[in-house]
Amino acid sequence: MRTREITVSEFQDNLSKLHATLTEQGRRVLLAALAGVDSYFDGDRSKAASVIEEDRIIDRIDVEIELKSIELLAMGETEPYAIRSVLTIVKVNNELERIADCAVAISECVRELESGYVVPQTFRVMANSVIGM
Numbered sequence: 001m002r003t004r005e006i007t008v009s010e011f012q013d014n015l016s017k018l019h020a021t022l023t024e025q026g027r028r029v030l031l032a033a034l035a036g037v038d039s040y041f042d043g044d045r046s047k048a049a050s051v052i053e054e055d056r057i058i059d060r061i062d063v064e065i066e067l068k069s070i071e072l073l074a075m076g077e078t079e080p081y082a083i084r085s086v087l088t089i090v091k092v093n094n095e096l097e098r099i100a101d102c103a104v105a106i107s108e109c110v111r112e113l114e115s116g117y118v119v120p121q122t123f124r125v126m127a128n129s130v131i132g133m
Contacts (some may be wrong), residue, residue: 003043006075009074010075011075011080013074013081014075015072015082015085015086018065018068018072018086019089020071020125021061021064021065021068021077021088022065022089022092022093022096025058025062025065025093025096026045026052028057028100029056029058029096029097029099029103030060030131031054031101032051032054032055032058032100032103032104033099033100033102033103033105034131035047035050035051035054035103036048036051036102036103036104036106036107036129037045037103037106037124037131039051039107039109039110040106040110040113040119041108041119041123041124041127042055042133043100043113043115043117044110044111044117045110045111047107048108048111049107051104051106051107051109052104052107053104054101055101055103056059057103058096058100059097059100062092062093065089065090065093065095066090069086069089069090069093072086076117085127095118
């Protein structure tokens with residue numbers, strides 16, 4: 001799958017774009033995690049459905065990041081720092097996808113909540129602490 005060789009400058013430009021895409025994905029996943037937790041504590045089925053729908057976008061961008069990473073590696077940059085940078089993006093992207101899947105799992109629990117069920121306030125404090133990590 002080798003494509004044309006690129007210059008260091010072109011590689012850096014593409015790497016910067018990939019990093020920006022990953023950063024935006026991180027923001028998207030953080031918002032999904034927060035919304036998933038909020039939907040659970042508020043018993044908000046509509047918000048939970050939005051989190052599940054947003055995960056489709058997250059999944060699509062996850063694949064785009066992986067494909068662009070592969071393309072970038074195939075362009076011939078062989079400096080160790082450059083390869084490590086791309087591999088780090090792939091690893092972080094994978095973790096973001098896992099976090100988004102957890103947001104979906106939390107949101108899916110909203111359907112199972114009984115009407116009038118009140119989640120103890122200490123659970124919300126713990127959830128906010130975890131998200132803050």
